[in-house]
Amino acid sequence: MRSAFSRTLRAMPTLLRVGVAETVAYRAEFLVWMLTSTMPLIMLALWTSVAAEAPFQDFTSADFVAYYLAVLIVRNLTGNWVAWQIAEEVRMGILSMRLLRPIHPFIAYAVLHISAVPFRSMIALPLCVILLLSSGASALTTEPLQIALLLPSILLAWLITFGIMFALGGTAFWITQNFGIVNFYFGLWSLLSGYLLPLALLPQALRTIAKWLPFHAMLGAPVELMMRHLSSAQVAELIGRQVAWAVASILIGLAVWRAGVRRFEAVGG
């Protein structure tokens, strides 16, 4: 038997292809998903009108436009619904079939969700990029280091988001209806990741809390990298935190899974 790692690598192209086919098959859901990730646009409208006359705490109207478009881009590239998917599969017992395949569910789910990214952002992403470059260009960074680190930072944000969502999904092994937990998580995430408003606008106490939690590394970090002129030390800190949280969230996700899957009851005949 060949090693698990090389086998997983060889399976990757087929898994991606099937993942794409599956994403495309859910056309209606897909369209709804693309149209519903519009919260940043609402916030954009709100804050640009607040800052229309004069800058609000150093944020000009153009800053807000750039910020929320960048949020929308990062969100489109990093969002996933694996927590709901796992909860559903545990509750209905469908997970059984997944457990009988010799590939770790972390990888299998990850590939499925990666293959959905290009399609989910098919409409929103080009639109946001064009808008960002045309109306928010003045707020964007020109630092080569920040530009070079943008893609790795988005990848890290994806990994952290996925790891945490995987762990949240795993709570379904203990609490079958874990939607409450996931909703609570989303409340925290919206506030502390920079999704609803830039962290710089939060009270100092909340900013300090946010600094020690993973949420900012999931969204705010790549957004800030795209926009503000940061010092090299600040860039290093942002990326450093992201790397640490990526490792931690994968470990947390796997640990929750390992402990939880022992409790799996494989309901239904």
Place this chain on the structure above:
Amino acid sequence: MIRAQELTKYFKVHRRQPGFANAMKSLVHRKYDTVKAVDGVSFTIERGERVGFLGPNGAGKTTTLKVLSGLLHPTSGSVEVAGHVPFKREPQLLGKITLVMGQKSQLIWDLPPAETYAMNRAVFDVDQADFDKRLGELTELLELGDLVDKPARQLSLGERMKCELAAALLHGPTTLFLDEPTIGLDVAMQVAIRDFVRSYNQRHEATVLLTSHYMDDVVALCPRIIVIDQGKLIHDGDLRALIKTMDPDKRVSFTLVESISDDELAKLGTLLSKEAQRITLKVADREIGTVVGHLLGTLKAADLAIEDPPLEDVLRQMFGRAKAPPP
């Protein structure tokens, strides 16, 4: 080889009475009962055997299959399948076993089965040439035709089951756990699936452990049966031997041209049914010769048949007996 030693699996089940007040009460204080789904079961199954797993609903059959296939961790006892501990789900073991559940699908719902097959080929790391050969064989045996190109959700139950079986066997497993594989299928399809399982078992010397509500499946496929009731093993052995022990009497059916009174028939055996001129009697094994002689000679009986009692009857008798008497 499959080995279960003193296998137990208990579940904690939340119990609450119906009604709003009880719902509120259960928010604060939850009552749990322990259900002994499998309770100290031991058996060994050799490679290539076909074994039927029988028992009433909730007896623990499916739970045992799920423990054997590694989906559930046993509460206590040990289990070994092809030299592995199932719940560790090592890739080497997963490549050797398969679990087909009549009520659960492994096919990707919105895609044609061909996509599930491609995915299974990739994750089980099956060589392309082997895959093509096996798919060809399965397509022929199961008469899949162009079914593999239709989205799974548009297949009929029978068509889907055939595609499920193919998906479950493409990696060439040598141990098959089949949980109600013919549920909801019409008789012709049941026979087709049964024939297929037998032929797969013979071609690949595969071990088959089957649960089914259709006794015909078990009678046709499994020389050995394991009977489980309320989590406990109550019989393990030859199917015919079980029938002989539980109900040694034969069923003698025949047609008479002339009418005969029930009293006359009662002298020959216990009257089980009398429809038009077709009569079925229950006759003790040692009296078969005399009774048949009398039926054919004196009564000029036609279309005479001697059969074992139906397995359903034997099991009904068995489960009735196995239940503990009320305190």
